[in-house]
Amino acid sequence: MNTRTLTSLDRLLIGIERAMEAIAGTPEANRDSPGASMAEADLDEAERRHAAGLMRINHTGEVCAQALYFGQAALARDDETRQHLLHAAAEETDHLAWCAERLHQLDSRPSLLNPLWYAGSYAIGVAAAAISDPVSLGFVVETERQVEAHLADHLDQLPAQDERSRAILSQMQTDEVRHAQAAQQRGGIDLPFPIPKLMEFSSMVMKTVAYRW
Template sequence: MTAQMTLDYHMPNRARPATLPGDRTGGADVAAMLRVDQAGELGAKAIYRGQMAVLGRQACAPLLAEMEAQEAEHLAAFDKLVVDRRVRPSALSPLWRAAGYALGTVGALVGERTAMATTVAVEEVIEGHYQEQLDRLSEDEAELRATIAEFRDDELKHRDTALQNGAEEAPAYQILSRSVKAGTKLAIWLAQRV
């Protein structure tokens, strides 16, 4: 064996992405996905619960309640997957619940449109996050792919609902949107790891 061959054998091809469509998805990777998804749905449910605590008597309450119920369904599905596949849940679960609730209540206290603007920002990031997972998951994860695709569609509907309810008319919409998106991305990054 020449030195060059030895080198090639040991060096990963850096130009190649970690996974390609059709690759088998490593067990550890799926565990990280389920951990962050469970944490995210925990936070999402808490956001709507926080919004309901403030806006529960307003005209938008049925919409918020419906979205909260869907987040509860998403969370239940990931709770089950985490147990079935023996995934360690995020150690920061209480933080995701508290942060989501705080984001939900504070946004709602500013006003209904700010609550809706928060929803648009969060749901857009989550939608992109689920799409990224769908791009990485292999075909042998057909059931998980179907679940995530269904939830991604729900998140898009939540975003559209919020857009139809004045999100973009919220004061300082662009700044708010950028901040909430950055916070959500940071939470995703953390929940994959901790």
């Protein structure tokens, strides 16, 4: 059986489909949610809104991760690097699905600006990959380091009794550490100043906006 080689147009159409799924759809997770076995917490209205705001930030972060990985994979020079990025994106899809489900359980919704977040992150992924695979993988390393740090902050901020959200974020944190280590082992380089600081600033803007909208 012949395997058809994907053209640039094929990859573009696949990318559009993936974007629509990430932004508008409810992605299907390959792993059960870590919070599935936890009892629903008894949250008052303020606690529920705060937990939902944190989970909305994390949902948006996963939308950005999807876009970043797919943008990088689109221009990856090495096929093994491309497959590595797509495999990491598949695990991030689990995170996206878990966060979407948790938002629904908290009677809330994703960020209204997710199309904007996706477009910006995809552009960053394409730009990084256009420079070189080591730079592209370096973006993965730095992104995952920053995500790990903000997940730790969110774990501290969650209402103490919200075990479902806590279980989800804890597993996400474990996965992000592994993604950073894998990208570094594949040759990801440390990004030069001021790129990490600019990434921190853009992340701060996203978190501030996504918490409410």
